[in-house]
Amino acid sequence: xxxxxxxxxxxxxxxxxxxxxxxxxxxxxxxxxxxxxxxxxxxxxxxxxxxxxxxxxxxxxxxxxxxxxxxxxxxxxxxxxxxxxxxxxxxxxxxxxxxxxxxxxxxxxxxxxxxxxxxxxxxxxxxxxx
Numbered sequence: 001x002x003x004x005x006x007x008x009x010x011x012x013x014x015x016x017x018x019x020x021x022x023x024x025x026x027x028x029x030x031x032x033x034x035x036x037x038x039x040x041x042x043x044x045x046x047x048x049x050x051x052x053x054x055x056x057x058x059x060x061x062x063x064x065x066x067x068x069x070x071x072x073x074x075x076x077x078x079x080x081x082x083x084x085x086x087x088x089x090x091x092x093x094x095x096x097x098x099x100x101x102x103x104x105x106x107x108x109x110x111x112x113x114x115x116x117x118x119x120x121x122x123x124x125x126x127x128x129x130x
């Protein structure tokens with residue numbers, strides 16, 4: 001994501017390329033480049049968290065995404081996220097969306113670790129009209 005600049009992609013930077021830490025650090029998350037199930041992600045980032053990173057080339061600083069609680073469930077509303085997976089064939093002008101993952105969350109972050117004690121959360125496949 002640090003290489004993608006688009007209005008629908010949160011500004012994301014390799015930590016080793018950040019010249020000045022944002023003053024509004026509370027609006028960012030700190031993530032390892034390679035993580036599974038949100039392991040290592042720091043949601044409430046502090047200056048100390050950044051200073052503790054020993055290999056900043058393998059970490060990103062990303063603007064937080066504010067998910068809206070819009071999916072009605074039997075207890076409290078859930079947040080939704082649809083992740084799209086693309087493949088870009090050599091010689092093609094654009095990548096093609098090939099798969100997706102729909103996720104519902106009621107935790108601080110979308111992912112298993114933040115939803116262990118919640119109901120009506122999880123992942124699924126989404127169908128779209130052509």
